[in-house]
Structures are given as structure tokens and as C-alpha cells.
Amino acid sequence: MTKVTKQIKCGDLYVGGNNKITVQSMLNTKLSDIDNSIKQLELLELNGCDIIRASIDSEDDAKAINIVKNHTKMPLVADIQFDYKMALHAVKNGADAIRINPCYIGSEDNVAKVINVCKDNNIPIRVGVNSGSVKKEYLEKYNGVNKLSLVESALEQVRIVEKYNYENIVISIKASDVRLTYDANIELSKRTDYPIHLGITESGSEEDGIIKSSMGLGSLLLMGIGDTIRVSLTEDPVREVIMGRKILQYLGLRPYGIEVVSCPTCGRTKVDLINIVKDVKKAISPIKKDIKVAIMGCAVNGPGEAREADIGIASGNGEALLFKKGEIITKVKESEIIKVLLEEINKLN
Template sequence: MNREHTRVIRIGDRVIGGGNPVLIQSMCNTKTQDIEATVAQIKALTIAGCDIIRVAVPDMEAAKALKEIKKQITIPLVADIHFDYRLAIASIEAGADKIRINPGNIGSEDRVRAVVEKAKEYNIPIRVGVNSGSLEKNLIETYGGVTAQGIVDSALDKVRMIEELGYDNLVISIKSSNVMMCIKAHELISEQTDYPLHVGITESGTLVSGTIKSSVGLGVILYEGIGDTIRVSLTGDPLEEIKAARLILKSLGLRRGGVEVVSCPTCGRTRIDLISLANQVEEMVSKFDHLDVKVAVMGCVVNGPGEAREADIGIAGGIGEGLLIKKGEVIRKVPEDQLLMALQEELMNM
């Protein structure tokens, strides 16, 4: 089902599905019981552009902490539950805006029913999450291993279980660390359901490898019109997940706002420390989130103006000095050590 035609689901004060903007999620790596640390991380992630935040709820202390955390944050809070249905119930009562469960590891139908009834009482959505690593043995045997179809069958079985209990306020998440399997699974499930999909490549890896795998997988899935909310799962600072997710959405035209930095690769013509300059520019422009502009950072004055033509503004390095460029036109020369400041001033004027 194309994201334009998925159901609209409300999560706190945000909505997903039905053609609404694709929202960015992340998950805290703090101990949820440490309210101060968790709130601090959520606030930092919010500033960075996180739309929905998930926290682990491994015990009752963590579930009870949600009530205080909710008071201090401004984005929807999702409780991540495994195994113990009582933690799901306590999290809902503490104010979680959504819960993430795998009905397969919650236990008996009575326990699943208790969770569903509580979600129904509070009218909060349930995210039905299935990972390739937790696929049931019978499906592995049926398909001769872990497959995209097996993941889809597992998820839809669990959705039907909850539907039969009289609830359909649902979001589906099917994840795999295998990029191509993940893409295929999303293609298959999008043809069989109109529930909104939370998309991600699970256990994708460290900052570099994880960003690449997530960009490839999410890029294909989102380009095909599938996916209503995303997470870039990285082994690292959750803030990096937000940066990557925003850039993926912006690169696909699914999100506007914020400064996009383009820079040329270094070559023998480069006469400045381009790598350092590009990194400094990327750091500097993060404070101009309200602008929707493209900034070019070029390493030489030979091709700089031409290559920066499609950017709103750019700089190109020379020997001891550089050029400030707007829409491919040189507007002035600037000493090399003043290039960054000159660019910042231009952005402030914009």
C-alpha cells in the first residue's frame, strides 16, 4: 500500500499514514529508570529533529518512570516491551503514547488480550514488531530458512490476532539486518495491508556501515512509496541516527528545511584543507535549521563556480584566498581564513 493510502494513526500529537510527512524516530540508549539522563537525551534528540522517541521498559521501575519523563518532553513517547505483558499495561497507564510489542513473546492469548484491552481503554496505538532474528520455527521450516515472505506472514499473523481481539489501532514494523530481504519484505507487506509501516534496517551496524546500509535500504523502500515513519538504527550516539534520517528524507525530497551541504572530492587541484573546511561548514550550518538552502564547498577556483551553480550559495578555495559564490556567480574574493565567517554572514542575511 502506497503511503498516500495507508490508514492515519495518531501517536500523541503527531499523525502518520495517509500521505502525512514521514516522521523520524530514534531510541534512547539511557537507562529509562534514570529519568534525568533520559529526559536530557530526548530533549537533545528533539532539537536535532526527532519526531517520536522510544525507550526500553525492561522492568516495573522503568515503566513507572514514563510518567515523569512524559511531563518533561514535547514529542510522543513509545514504550518498548518484551516478554512481560504487565510492563505493557503499566506503561500505558503511565502515559505512553504508543507501545511496541511482539505478541509472539508476550505469552498466552489472555495476556495479549489484557494488553489490547488496556490500549483500547487509553486509545493508543500498538506497534506490532517482528524481526528476522525472532522468526518462528514453523515459518523457518515452511520456507526453508528466514525469508521475506516468512517475516511478512509472521507480522500479519500477529496483526490478525489483535484484530480478532477487536482492535485495529496498529502500526506494523518488519525488520531485518539483510538489506535486500528487508526491501522485499516491505514490498510484499505493502501489497497486503493498509496499516502504516515503521521502516528500518535493524542491527545495521556502526556509524559508517550502518548509515550506508540504512541509506540503501530505506532509500529504495521510501522511493517506492512505502513507509510512514523511519529509524536509522546505528551502534552509536542516537543523534547520529537523526542526522542520517533527515538527510535520507531530504535526499529523496520527502522533507524540506535545513541546510544541505554538497562538497567536491579532493583532487590534485585542491589548494585548501577542503576536508576540514567541509566538516566545519557542516557543523556551522546546523544552526540554520529554519533555512531551506543548498550550500556548496568546492576545493578549487577552476571548476568551483560552475559546480556550485545549482547551490544557493557556495565557497571555493584558492591559494590563500577563496571565492564566495551565489548561484554560480562569483560575488567576491575572501581571504582563506575568513571563508567560513563570510559564508556564515551570508546565511545569516538569508
């Protein structure tokens, strides 16, 4: 059952409550490198990114917030490491949210300054912890990094913000270990109503990162836990966004255009199905319709196996059957598969 969290507002976007789950990424440019930051930001937005985070390590980075924000509708989250002054500069320059670890900011006076400036501007604060930043006190109390030390560490940060009567909070607990992230977020969700940002940290590149994130985020999202997600990859951030979208789409949480289902091929397949699928996916990629297209290897099992698809083809020997919702409509030559499929997809509402 979906956990309904508190709703917060980040820029023009609502996070938590019953709102759609958002996809985030982080710029890997220095924000003060304005041209490249804008280029990356626009590309991320085009690919479906909802919220963008940027590290703010200098006054120049903070000043750039104002400029780059004119090029995007995405709320911009300023990621602050240790220097509280960067948080103040970021808010002054229009940051839509701040990500801090209050325990790293130093004196309580400095923490108070950051919280108060966020409060004055009504912008959310994301707090949280990853497996590498659990406080020593909790490591000792709970015997190392585990779900309890992670959750306690994160909730301590929440209490610090709440002490200043501010509840505009998002929490994240991340680990590179999938099971630990899963266990800790279940525990966190039991103990708080604040929106939760999900991610597997340092998950790696390519299939490693994608599989870890899909398992970790997917299992939690299926339990109704998670209001916003980031797939962290050692890759171009655009890939993070595409993978995040796919996770939400394949869990049925947010539609993102055409979903292609295709059979794994077997001894009955008589066409080069692997390349047909590649070509069809390329041909349909510009089409923005929330439908399911099936590409199956045989006419006997294909349509039945892909009954839930809106439209599809089942290949035979040099030809293919076109089917809708599992019912065969017509027969097409192998060379015309893509053309006919595109025509039929265009006819669908």
C-alpha cells in the same frame, strides 16, 4: 510512487497518510533511571527526534513514563518483550503507543487484555518481526528466514490485533540484511495499508550501520515505502537521530537545515579544501535555514557543478569566488571565506 497508508495518531503526532516521515530512536537508559533518561530524552529531542521508545521491563520503568513525559513533546512508545502486565502498566502510566509481539505475550487472554487496554485509550500498537523472531511454523512453511516468512509472521500479528476490532496498528519488519529488509518491506507494502516503521536491525556501528541503514531505508523511501524510521546504531542514540534526519533530508523528504555540498577535490584544487569544508560546516551548524551551500575547489567547474546551491564558494589560488545559484557575485580572500559566507547566508531568507 508514494504509498499512502492509513493515518494513525501517536501522542500529538500523526504517522502514515500524507504526514511527514518521522524519525525515531530508543533510549539506552533504564527508564526508571529518571535523571539520565530525561537527560537523554531532551538531547534526542533537541537533535530532531520525533518519537522515542523505551524498554519497559519493570513496574518502576512503567511508573517513570508519567514523569519523563513531562519533559518532552515526543510521543513515548513502550517497548514490551514478554510480560503483558508491563504493557498494562505502561498504558496506565501514559504510554502513547505500545510495541509488542502478540505471539510472545502468551495466552490469548493476556493478548486480549493488552489490545483492549490500547483500544480503550486509543493508542497505537506496533507489531512486527525481525529476522530472529520469525515463528517456527513460518520458517518451516517457507524454508527459513526470507521475505515471505517475515511478512507472514508480521501479518499474523496484525490479524490477532484486528480480531479484537482494532486497527490502530503500525507494522515493522526488520533484518540485519539490507536486501532482505528491502524485499520484505516491498512485499509488506503490497499487502497492507497500515503505516510501516522502517529499520535495519543490528546494523552495527559507525559507517557499517550508517551505510546499511542509508541503503535499506533510502531505497524503500525512494519507492514511497515507510512512514517512520529508525537508524539502529551501536552508538549514542543521538547519532541515530542525526543519521535518520540526514537520510530524509538528502532524499528531499524533510528539510533539516543547511545542506553542504562540496567537491571531491582533484589536481586543480589549490587550497586546503578538506579543512575549509570542516570549518565552514562547524561555523554554519547553529544556523537553522533550509538552504544548500556549496564549497568547491576551483572557479572553472565549481559554480557550474554546484548550480543548484543557494550560495557557495569556488576556491582559487589564495582567494575564492562567491557565487549564488551558479552565478559569480564577488571575489574574497581565502582568510575571509568563512566570514563572508556566513554574512551572505544570514542575508538569505
